[in-house]
Amino acid sequence: MKKHKSIIIFLIKFFVTYFLLVTIYNTYLQRSQEKEGTYKTASITTLVADQTVKVLTFFDYNVEAVQHDKEVSVKLIIEGKYTARVIEGCNSISLIILFISFIIAFSGSLKATFFYSLFGSLLIYTINVLRIAFLTVMIYKYPENQEFLHGLVFPAIIYGTIFMLWVVWVNKFSKFKK
Template identity: 60%
Template sequence: MKQRKVILFLLKFFASYFILFVFYSLYLQKTQKKGDVFVCAPITTKVAEQTEDVLSFFGYNVANMQHEEEMSVKLIVDGQYTARVIEGCNSISIIILFIAFIIAFPGTLKATILYAIVGSVLIYIINILRIAFLTIMLHKYPDNQILLHNVIFPLIIYGFTFLLWVLWVHKFSNYKK
């Protein structure tokens, strides 16, 4: 019986992940431009713009601009190129992973849909805040780039997503019953 549940979980997880990933890949193919001129997908550009808005709200002199030589958006603090937002930074990949888990470990249809929406919005917001935090920390402490980008930065988003999963399993999924 337990093997059946594990196999069903894995099938649901990988099927939903694959379907969502295919849709996202098609979106990227339609919206990104590579070549002589680079243009990021609108969601990546929007994340950079919203990060700029957050930092501007806190009094930082920040601008963003499409990188001329790669598929990224530059974040410029006090006239200095400090960080960049790439496709992997826009939170969509982690949201896809989050939703696939929720689908694979379902609750009621209503709870599953609502939690997927609310969780996705929260992940998106946390992501904007983490990029803002990283940008300022890189501006102030450029010698700590490896620690900040490779440890602290992923810990924030993956840790938050993990907490959402734990909450889902213990409070809202059918598993709690």
């Protein structure tokens, strides 16, 4: 038992943090989304869609975000063509929860844990908005590659970012660094 103490502590910290954050997030979703009658996404999902529009507008695309009237999502319409949609799973919050849970499970000092969680969360969020913007353009230009782009390339970007942040955390800041 003593031999596996650090693994058990890691698992307890990870799962307690994860379930606490997921519970808070799910409560937020239940209070902010509407799924019956008039559909409405949570404000964080709408914000991600709106920021995606700002990124694409910066690059001179004619784009708009419109609340979908038949599901809980926001349509991204580029150059007048409905190209992509932003759903709850696209807003990066679930990934940020996973990221923070890992950082806390492999905690360092309180200050380092807090600031790295904050920095990493902001980086993940930003990379995600840029990823959605890029995906929207790529699907608009190459609709025949939608499955490849959405199913493989773009998850690799966001998961790769999170993995790199975890590696840096464990090797530079956590109490488990060498």
